Structures are given as C-alpha cells and as structure tokens.
Amino acid sequence: MLSKSRYFNLFVTNQEVHPMSSNLHRIAYASLSTFKPFESNTGVDVNIAQILQIARQNNQKNRLVGALYYGSGCFFQCLEGKKQDIDALYAKLLKDPRHKDLKILVSESIETVGFSSWEMKFAAIDHEVRQLLRQHQLSKFDPFQFSAEMSHQLIGMLQRADEALTEKQVDQAVINVAKKQISYYTLASTASLIIAIVLGWYLMKQVNIGL
Incomplete structure (x- = not known):
C-alpha cells in the first residue's frame, strides 16, 4: 500500500510542442483518485505506472x-500546450473513471512551456513537498486547499526536479503485477480443479455406498 508520506510525480512531455508556439496555455487541476493503492516491488504504484504509460x-x-x-490519494496535474488541445483533453479527463471531483486551480496564458525538455520522467520529491506543506501550515498533501500561489510553487518544483525513474522501471512495475495476477489465476484454477476432483470422487463414493 502506498504510504501517505510518499509522493510521486509523473512528467509527460512531447518535444513536438515548440516552446514559443502561439496560443500557449497552462492549467493545473486537483482530483481524487478512485483506485486502491497497489505498490509493486519496484516501489511504484502500479496504477500510477499504468497512467504514465497511457499519458x-x-x-x-x-x-x-x-x-x-500524486500523494495522499490526490492528483495534481499541470498541462501545457495550445488551449484548444488542453480543453479537448480536459473534457476527456472529466470522464476518466480513475479520478473524480476535478477542480481547476490555475488557468493562464503562457509565453513558453515549462516542461519542454522533460520526457516521461517520474520523480520523488518528498522533502520539497513536505517543506511546501509546512510553509503553508498543511498537515498532508491536499491540492484542493492550494491557492494559486501554492499551485505555482509546486509547478516550479516539478519543473526543477531532476530525480527520476526510468521508463524501463515504470514498465517493469506493470509487467511484475501482470505476472503476479497470472500466477494468482493459475493457482486459483489449479485449486478449483483439485476441489472438483475431490468432490467428484466423494460423490461417486456416496453413490457406490448407496448401491
């Protein structure tokens, strides 16, 4: 289970977005996750790893x-790009069953994107986030309580972060869970077969006794 004291952030970028493109926009929003934490042996919550792959x-x-x-069951997501592309994606995010109660914290025009050099990075910045929370007298990560100032501070922290898990590690987290699920279903199927054989033998024995 993912500890509430551990926070992860996921960076998703595409270098096709030119840093000085016109009509650039940024939003940041908060939402509540709807899934149960499921941490793999790589230390990455498999739900977050799957979101990373899709994103x-x-x-x-x-x-x-x-x-x-992601932290304490809450998402904080920042998106940058052309406004019409952000609006189209946000409309889809509103229907995504993996989270709920979306709340926009920041919506603003920008001159340049802040994540143009990042490509699918996943970093842990526990210490910086805890400092931010203490600075604003918050006991846990709850982006629904964030002001615009706090949201911009977190965006800046995400832009500066350089500690990352590799794409291979994230993929491995998903693969490991898939293997466990296959092993579980195989074991369950084997157990069901044994029970069926024993039950069949018992019923046949009862029939023979009756004869």
Whole structure:
C-alpha cells in the first residue's frame, strides 16, 4: 500500500510542442483518485505506472506537455500546450473513471512551456513537498486547499526536479503485477480443479455406498 508520506510525480512531455508556439496555455487541476493503492516491488504504484504509460501515448498525440503529481490519494496535474488541445483533453479527463471531483486551480496564458525538455520522467520529491506543506501550515498533501500561489510553487518544483525513474522501471512495475495476477489465476484454477476432483470422487463414493 502506498504510504501517505510518499509522493510521486509523473512528467509527460512531447518535444513536438515548440516552446514559443502561439496560443500557449497552462492549467493545473486537483482530483481524487478512485483506485486502491497497489505498490509493486519496484516501489511504484502500479496504477500510477499504468497512467504514465497511457499519458505517454495521449500527450504525444495531443501535442501537450506537463506533469502529474500524486500523494495522499490526490492528483495534481499541470498541462501545457495550445488551449484548444488542453480543453479537448480536459473534457476527456472529466470522464476518466480513475479520478473524480476535478477542480481547476490555475488557468493562464503562457509565453513558453515549462516542461519542454522533460520526457516521461517520474520523480520523488518528498522533502520539497513536505517543506511546501509546512510553509503553508498543511498537515498532508491536499491540492484542493492550494491557492494559486501554492499551485505555482509546486509547478516550479516539478519543473526543477531532476530525480527520476526510468521508463524501463515504470514498465517493469506493470509487467511484475501482470505476472503476479497470472500466477494468482493459475493457482486459483489449479485449486478449483483439485476441489472438483475431490468432490467428484466423494460423490461417486456416496453413490457406490448407496448401491
């Protein structure tokens, strides 16, 4: 289970977005996760790893960059790109069953994207986040309580962060869980077969006794 004291952030970018493109926009929003934490032996919550994989594909297709931060069951996501592309993605995010109660914290025009050099990075910045929370007298990570100032501070922290898990490690987290699920279903199927054989033998024995 993912500890509430551990926070992860996910960086998703696409270098096709030119840093000085016109009509650039940024939003940051908060939302509540709807899944149960499931940490793999790589230390990465498999739900977040799966989101990372999907975001990699979607953001490249949608020509967007940004960062997703997760802690205490809450998401903080920053998206940058052309406004129409952000609006289209946000409309889809509102229907995503993996989170709920979306709340926009920042919506602003920008001259240049802040994540143009980042490509699918996943970093832990526990210490910096705890400092930010103490500075604003918050006991846990709750982006729904963030002011615009706090949101911008966290965006800046995400932009500056350089400690990252590799794409291979994130993929491995998903693979490991898939292997465990296969092993579980195999074991369950074997157990069911044994029970069926024993039950069949018992019923046949009862029939023979009756004869």
